[in-house]
Amino acid sequence: MSALSRQRGLSRSTEDYLKTIYELETRDGAAQTSAIADALAVAPPSVSGMVKRLSDSGLLAHVPYRGVQLTQVGRRTAMRVLRRHRILEKYLTAKLGYDWDSVHEEAERLEHAVSDELIERMAMALGNPEFDPHGAPIPTKDGTVAVPEVTSLSEVPVGETAELRLVSDKDSELLRYLRSLGLRLGVVFEVVSRQPFRGPITIRFAAPPQDEEVVGYELAQSLGCVIRGDEVG
Amino acid sequence: MSALSRQRGLSRSTEDYLKTIYELETRDGAAQTSAIADALAVAPPSVSGMVKRLSDSGLLAHVPYRGVQLTQVGRRTAMRVLRRHRILEKYLTAKLGYDWDSVHEEAERLEHAVSDELIERMAMALGNPEFDPHGAPIPTKDGTVAVPEVTSLSEVPVGETAELRLVSDKDSELLRYLRSLGLRLGVVFEVVSRQPFRGPITIRFAAPPQDEEVVGYELAQSLGCVIRGDEVG
DNA sequence: TTCCATGTTTAGCCTTAACTAATAATATTG
DNA sequence: CAATATTATTAGTTAAGGCTAAACATGGAA
Numbered sequence: 393m394s395a396l397s398r399q400r401g402l403s404r405s406t407e408d409y410l411k412t413i414y415e416l417e418t419r420d421g422a423a424q425t426s427a428i429a430d431a432l433a434v435a436p437p438s439v440s441g442m443v444k445r446l447s448d449s450g451l452l453a454h455v456p457y458r459g460v461q462l463t464q465v466g467r468r469t470a471m472r473v474l475r476r477h478r479i480l481e482k483y484l485t486a487k488l489g490y491d492w493d494s495v496h497e498e499a500e501r502l503e504h505a506v507s508d509e510l511i512e513r514m515a516m517a518l519g520n521p522e523f524d525p526h527g528a529p530i531p532t533k534d535g536t537v538a539v540p541e542v543t544s545l546s547e548v549p550v551g552e553t554a555e556l557r558l559v560s561d562k563d564s565e566l567l568r569y570l571r572s573l574g575l576r577l578g579v580v581f582e583v584v585s586r587q588p589f590r591g592p593i594t595i596r597f598a599a600p601p602q603d604e605e606v607v608g609y610e611l612a613q614s615l616g617c618v619i620r621g622d623e624v625g
Numbered sequence: 626m627s628a629l630s631r632q633r634g635l636s637r638s639t640e641d642y643l644k645t646i647y648e649l650e651t652r653d654g655a656a657q658t659s660a661i662a663d664a665l666a667v668a669p670p671s672v673s674g675m676v677k678r679l680s681d682s683g684l685l686a687h688v689p690y691r692g693v694q695l696t697q698v699g700r701r702t703a704m705r706v707l708r709r710h711r712i713l714e715k716y717l718t719a720k721l722g723y724d725w726d727s728v729h730e731e732a733e734r735l736e737h738a739v740s741d742e743l744i745e746r747m748a749m750a751l752g753n754p755e756f757d758p759h760g761a762p763i764p765t766k767d768g769t770v771a772v773p774e775v776t777s778l779s780e781v782p783v784g785e786t787a788e789l790r791l792v793s794d795k796d797s798e799l800l801r802y803l804r805s806l807g808l809r810l811g812v813v814f815e816v817v818s819r820q821p822f823r824g825p826i827t828i829r830f831a832a833p834p835q836d837e838e839v840v841g842y843e844l845a846q847s848l849g850c851v852i853r854g855d856e857v858g
Numbered sequence: 859t860t861c862c863a864t865g866t867t868t869a870g871c872c873t874t875a876a877c878t879a880a881t882a883a884t885a886t887t888g
Numbered sequence: 889c890a891a892t893a894t895t896a897t898t899a900g901t902t903a904a905g906g907c908t909a910a911a912c913a914t915g916g917a918a
């Protein structure tokens with residue numbers, strides 16, 4: 393049992409595959425071999441090999457040439473890994489002074505080494521948070537997540553006021569850039585203009601200096617917002 | 626590069642071997658193949674194989690059939706792992722409510738996954754502690770450790786008053802038992818009697834109820850004490 | 859409908875790190 | 889000092905999890 397990661401008995405790789413497949417599945421509806429390979433930075437044949445092992449152990453269902461789906465067991469495992477990841481991110485930022493652009497990498501390694509006990513202790517110390525530092529919902533202990541109800545900034549109509557609620561934790565360069573623009577979670581702004589043909593979007597912050605900033609369409613697509621008025625909680 | 630553990634580029638196994646060899650070297654003067662195998666719960670041929678790899682990478686010097694010694698590089702690496710382990714133990718007990726009998730296992734896994742940055746942040750949050758929860762000195766960032774100046778309880782003369790300063794973190798059963806006897810770090814007691822032929826030792830706690838307890842010789846050997854009067858710091 | 863691009867899988871190889879069985883070196887003891 | 893017991897090493901296997909190169913599906917365009 394060379395690279396096994398403690399009590400759960402699943403290797404680091406196994407956990408990474410399950411987590412990635414879960415994310416692709418919820419984003420794209422299905423997980424293609426090449427998408428998994430891209431996300432994990434491995435070659436496609438490595439994915440085929442692992443998919444074989446994982447479906448042999450009942451963690452996912454594989455239709456050759458068609459893609460992959462998590463089984464019940466696989467999904468539960470993925471959720472546990474995701475919970476560990478997000479609690480870790482929250483803990484590191486809240487208690488140890490990490491910034492939102494540097495936690496991902498650290499959590500990525502720790503999520504395979506921490507025990508469930510440690511995660512629950514951290515969650516307790518944090519008051520059982522519902523969201524990680526990037527706005528992603530933290531799965532509960534029993535494996536349920538709220539699907540976040542957000543609108544891409546790229547789809548917020550001109551004139552509306554919105555609040556930034558969700559960003560991706562993957563690209564730390566991008567996160568640093570967002571921070572430099574003043575785009576932190578919870579910040580409120582109005583959409584001033586939107587150029588056509590997927591052009592840039594201008595926003596004005598609601599808070600005092602009321603600065604304007606221009607963000608590219610691609611970037612705007614990756615920013616999850618809640619429009620003021622559609623607000624639920 | 627299957628099971629490599631992040632930036633340092635050393636696998637989990639590699640780090641475990643180096644740490645174990647360091648501990649054996651300082652305890653027994655040298656590290657025998659079979660002692661390493663015992664400590665890591667692997668078969669002796671596995672040790673021979675790893676020793677080959679490690680000495681090929683310049684982390685230790687191996688004289689066949691004679692044993693093994695860390696090189697400068699190997700020792701520095703071992704110290705970094707040990708620092709990570711002990712800071713983790715201290716952090717988990719001080720900040721997350723772990724007891725001294727349950728931290729070892731957790732730290733054993735985490736020590737291979739945490740970054741040096743995280744360890745330094747934890748150390749900072751703890752006020753740069755010098756000792757872990759079992760009394761073991763924490764190596765500094767530059768790789769130096771104080772050799773603890775303690776006497777086995779088994780060698781404290783009758784009539785002397787001593788303070789418990791150091792216990793092994795390895796056996797959690799034992800640690801629970803010690804706690805149940807009231808034998809925590811810093812506790813002060815007098816040696817009331819010592820039976821001959823490696824027989825049991827009776828102590829009386831200095832603190833109010835002044836209970837007496839009897840501990841076996843073997844156990845007493847593993848308890849590091851400082852005799853009151855010999856006290857330095 | 860055949861052909862081609864794209865994407866997937868198979869075949870075959872490598873490294874790490876474990877194992878067992880067999881052999882070799884060292885230590886102990888009669 | 890030889891015989892035996894202990895300890896270490898070599899030989900050969902296994903499983904995970906990567907890789908490249910080659911073969912195989914599938915779906916869109918000619």
